Every structure is written in C-alpha cells, then in structure tokens.
Amino acid sequence: MATKPKLSVYWAASCGGCEIAVANLHERLLDVEAAFDFVFCPCLLDTKKQDVEAMADGSIAVTLFNGAIRTEENLEMARLLRRKSQVLIAFGACAAQGGIPGLSNVSTAADHLRTIYLQGPTLDNPEGTIPRRQTVVDEGVLALPGLLDQVSPLADVVEVDYTIPGCPPESHQIWAVVDAVIRGVALPPPGSVLGAGASTVCDECPRTRGDKRIDQLRRTWEIDPDPDRCLLEQGVVCVGLATRGGCGALCPQVQAPCIGCYGPPEGVTDQGGKMVSALGSMIDIEPLKGLPEAEIVARIDAIFDAIPDYAGCFYKFGLPGSSLKAAVAARVGVSAQDDQ
Numbered sequence: 001m002a003t004k005p006k007l008s009v010y011w012a013a014s015c016g017g018c019e020i021a022v023a024n025l026h027e028r029l030l031d032v033e034a035a036f037d038f039v040f041c042p043c044l045l046d047t048k049k050q051d052v053e054a055m056a057d058g059s060i061a062v063t064l065f066n067g068a069i070r071t072e073e074n075l076e077m078a079r080l081l082r083r084k085s086q087v088l089i090a091f092g093a094c095a096a097q098g099g100i101p102g103l104s105n106v107s108t109a110a111d112h113l114r115t116i117y118l119q120g121p122t123l124d125n126p127e128g129t130i131p132r133r134q135t136v137v138d139e140g141v142l143a144l145p146g147l148l149d150q151v152s153p154l155a156d157v158v159e160v161d162y163t164i165p166g167c168p169p170e171s172h173q174i175w176a177v178v179d180a181v182i183r184g185v186a187l188p189p190p191g192s193v194l195g196a197g198a199s200t201v202c203d204e205c206p207r208t209r210g211d212k213r214i215d216q217l218r219r220t221w222e223i224d225p226d227p228d229r230c231l232l233e234q235g236v237v238c239v240g241l242a243t244r245g246g247c248g249a250l251c252p253q254v255q256a257p258c259i260g261c262y263g264p265p266e267g268v269t270d271q272g273g274k275m276v277s278a279l280g281s282m283i284d285i286e287p288l289k290g291l292p293e294a295e296i297v298a299r300i301d302a303i304f305d306a307i308p309d310y311a312g313c314f315y316k317f318g319l320p321g322s323s324l325k326a327a328v329a330a331r332v333g334v335s336a337q338d339d340q
Contacts (some may be wrong), residue, residue, distance in 0.1 A: 003037070004035065004036055004037040005035075005036055005037065005061035005062070006036065006037045006038075006039045006055075006059060006060045006061050006062075007032070007036035007037065007038050007039065007060070007061060007062050007063075007064075008038075008039055008040035008041065008052075008060050008062075008063045008064070008081065008084075008085070009022060009040070009041040009044075009063070009064045009065075009066070009091075010040065010041070010042065010063060010064070010065045010066070010067070010077055010081055011041075011042055011043055011066055011067055012065065012066065012067025012068060012069060012070065012074040012077065012078070012094070012095070012154075013067045013068040013069065013070035013071070013074055013094060013099075013101040013151065014066050014067030014068065014092065014094040014095075014099065014101070015100070016043065017092070017167065017168040018064075018066035018067075018091055018092040018094075018168045018169065019041070019043050019044070019066070020168065021092075021166075021168035021169050021170070021171050021174060022064070022171075022174065024171040025171055025174065025175055025178075026171075028175055028178075031179075031182065032178060032182075035181075035182045036061070036062075039052075039055075039060065040052055040060070040063075049077075049080070052080060052081070052084060053080065055084050056084075057083050057084060058083075058084065058085070058086050059084060060081070060084045060085040060086065061085075061086050061087065061181075062085065062086070062087045062089065062181060063081045063084075063085040063087070063088050063089065064089050064091035064164075065078065065081060065088060065089065065090060065091055065095050065154055066091040066092040066094060066095050066168075067092075067094045067095055067099075067101075068094040068095065068098045068099050068101045068102055068151045068152065068153065068154075068320065069148065069151065069152040069153070069154065069156070069157050070101055070104075070147065070148060070151050071145040071146065071147055071148060072145040072146045072147075072148065073145035074145075074148075075148065075157055076145075078154060078157050078158050079157070079158055082158040082159065087161045087162065088154075088158065088159070088160055088161050089160070089161060089162045089163065089164055089177075089194070090153065090154040090155060090160045090162070090163045090164070091164050091169065092164065092165070092166060092167060092168050092169055093165060093166060093167040093168075093261045093262075093263065093317040093318075094167075094317075095153065095154040095163075096153060096154070096155075096163045096164075096165050096263055096321075097153050097165075097263050097317050097318040097319075097320065097321040097322075098151050098152065098153045098317070098318060098319055098320025098321050099167065099317050100167075100316065100317065101151050102151040102153075102315075102317075102318070102319045102320035102321075103311060103312060103315075103316070103319055104151055105150050105151050105319055105320055105325070105328050105329070105332070106311055106319075106328060106331075106332065107332065108332050109147040109149075112147075113130050113131075114130075117129065117130045117131070118130070131144055132144070133146055149329070150320065150325070150328075150329055150332075151320050152320055153320055153321045155321075156320070156321070160191075161190045161191075162177075162187070162188075162190065162191075162192055162193070162194050163192075163193045163194065164177060164193075164194050164195040164196070165193060165195070165196050165244060165246070165261070165262040165263045166195075166196070166246075166247065166261055166262055167261035167317060169195055170195070170246070170247055170248070170250075173194075173195030173196065173246060174195060176194075176195055177194045177195050193244070193263075195246065196244050196245065196246030196247075196262055197244060197245035197246040197265075198244075198245075198265065198266040199244075199245050199265055199266070200240060200241055200242070200243060200244065200245050200265045201240030201241075201243045201244070201245050201247065201249050201252070201258045201262070202240045202241045202245075202249075203245055204245045204246075204247070204248055204249040205230075205240055205249035205252045205253070206249070206253065207228060207229060207230045207231065207252060208228055208229055208230065209230045209233070210229075210230070210233060211233075212230070212232060212233050212282045213233075213282065213284040213286075214232070214233070214235055214279070214282045214283055214284060214303070215235075215283075215284045215287065215303070216235045216303060216306070217235050217236075217237060217303055217304065217306035217307060218234070218235040218236055218306060219306065220236060220256070220257065223235070223236060225255055227255060231252055231257050232257075232282070236257050237257060237279070237307060237313060238252060238257035238258050239257070239258050239259060239260040239271070239275045239313075239314070240252060240257075240258035241274075241275070241278055242260065242264065242265070242268065242271050242272075242274040242275040242278065243258050243260045243261075243262050243263065243264070243265065243271065244262040244263050244264060244265040244266070245262070245265070246262055247261075247262055259316050259317075260275075260316055260317055260318070261316075261317050263317065263318060264318070269323065270322050270323045270324075271314070271315070271317075271318050271322070272314035272315040272318065272319075272322055272324070273314075273322075273323065275314050276314055283300060283303060288300075
C-alpha cells in the first residue's frame with residue numbers, strides 16, 4: 001500500500017478557532033484521514049517537536065499554519081515547518097495578516113506584562129511577580145519563550161506558498177482546498193489566496209445599496225438597522241467594501257457589520273486605508289456648505305468620534321501586515337526583548 005502524504009496543522013498566536021473550523025469538516029474528516037497521514041497537530045495529537053525535527057526535510061506534504069508570530073517559539077516552529085513542508089499555507093487571518101494578536105503592536109511587551117500581571121482589577125499579586133524567561137527549580141531550569149518585538153504575519157518570517165483567509169476560514173472553503181489536493185487538481189500559482197473570492201463582501205451581500213451619504217456614524221448597539229438596507233448607509237461601520245469576499249457575507253446577513261477578517265480584496269494593499277478613504281468620501285458635506293472652516297472641521301470630527309478605536313476598527317485583523325507597521329514600530333520604539 002502506497003504511503004499517504006503527510007498533513008500537519010500548527011497553532012501559533014491564535015485563539016484556536018482555526019482548529020475548530022477544521023473539526024467542522026465533520027464527516028469529511030474521514031475523507032481527510034483516508035487521503036493523508038495526519039502527523040502533527042499539537043491540540044489533537046501527541047506528536048512532539050523532536051518527532052517533527054526527525055522527519056526528512058520536505059516530508060510533510062501540506063502544513064496549515066494558523067496564528068501569528070508572537071514568540072520565539074512561534075518563530076522557531078515556523079522555520080521548522082517551512083523546512084519540513086512541501087506546501088506551507090498561512091491558514092486564517094492571524095497567520096495571513098497578524099490578526100487580533102497583531103493589535104498588540106501598538107504597545108510594548110513591558111506594557112502588556114504590566115497590564116496583565118500588575119494592573120488587572122481582579123489580580124491577587126501582592127509581590128508584583130512577573131513571569132521571567134528562566135526560573136531555576138530543584139529539577140533544573142524552566143524556560144519560557146520570549147516575546148518578539150512585534151507580532152508578524154507568517155509570510156514576514158518564512159516563505160508562504162498559499163493563504164486561506166478568515167477568522168476562522170469557512171469550513172466549506174477549507175474543504176474546497178483539501179478536496180482539490182486530494183483529487184490532484186492543479187493549484188493556482190504560489191502566492192495565491194485559496195478558499196476565497198477576488199472581489200468584496202459587498203458583492204456577496206444581499207442588502208440593497210443606494211447613494212452612500214453619511215451624516216452620522218453609529219455603534220452597533222445604538223441602532224436597530226433595517227435588515228434589507230446597506231448597513232454602511234445606515235451609519236454602521238461595515239468594512240465589507242474593503243474586505244475580500246468568499247465568506248458569503250454571513251455577518252451582514254444577521255445584522256452584524258463585516259469586521260474585515262478575510263483581509264483586503266484583489267488590488268488593495270492596505271485594507272484600513274481603503275476603508276478610511278471610502279468613509280471620507282461618504283460624509284455628507286452638503287449641510288456644511290457655507291459654514292466657517294473651523295465649524296466644518298469640528299462637525300466632521302464629531303462624526304468620527306463615534307469610532308472609539310481606529311486601529312481596532314480599520315485594522316482589526318491586518319495591522320502587522322499593513323503599510324502602517326513601520327510607523328507603529330517606530331512609535332513604540334522599544335525592544336520587547338529589552339523590556340523583559
């Protein structure tokens with residue numbers, strides 16, 4: 001019997017939702033098992049790092065690598081799995097763009113440690129203990145992986161063959177990719193996005209769109225939106241026009257705005273910049289004509305004050321991979337390794 005190709009799934013800085021999405025293949029997992037030798041998945045299998053190190057380079061056919069690169073361990077595993085894998089796929093929004101963990105790039109490692117271990121309202125830490133890189137115990141030295149200066153997408157540290165976007169990727173899209181591999185269908189050129197569309201969420205959304213003129217922005221809890229009309233036209237910040245399609249516009253169909261987890265569509269290099277530009281062009285300035293410039297500026301500022309967190313709104317999933325990453329790193333300006 002011919003040896004089955006090997007499949008691995010790795011979990012770096014992420015929430016674990018990508019593993020749940022794989023589990024949501026349901027009975028098709030039997031087809032995956034029949035076609036692949038599932039050799040490495042820390043949350044499901046007891047395979048150890050040294051077992052992977054012992055494999056021949058290139059012996060793993062496909063690795064689905066989810067999660068951003070936050071720690072030295074994440075970086076080490078990314079390099080190891082790149083070497084061992086024929087095809088390495090950035091699986092999910094965190095691996096593809098940095099994801100939610102990437103929002104931590106606006107602060108230093110020292111800021112995070114202080115907040116988590118010293119300043120939390122429910123803490124009981126009278127001695128002010130903060131985890132150390134190394135702790136000596138009777139049995140030897142316990143070591144923790146260090147935090148890197150910045151959270152990075154997978155492609156910033158190793159060569160990535162393909163990307164499957166989403167938070168998490170939709171299970172039917174995962175299956176479409178896996179099924180293509182099983183059936184031997186030729187994949188697109190390396191660097192392509194798999195399991196998604198080329199256009200935007202707006203193109204998949206069934207809501208009626210008209211003339212986008214906005215005089216007020218609203219938080220989701222401030223409005224009971226018309227279920228048939230474009231959310232953005234009702235003042236709810238929905239980033240579907242700056243987000244790659246392929247999810248089926250699931251969030252807008254249940255009265256929730258798109259938050260951008262599939263990343264930018266084809267031809268857009270900076271998702272947040274695209275959304276900011278679009279919003280700027282939608283503000284209804286007709287009622288402001290003839291007013292003093294200072295009052296116009298104040299009224300427009302008041303509209304955008306409804307957005308409490310620009311990074312979390314416009315770069316919720318893509319700050320580390322955006323054109324702002326160098327500016328953010330320069331503003332923080334402290335080595336995380338020094339902070340520890």
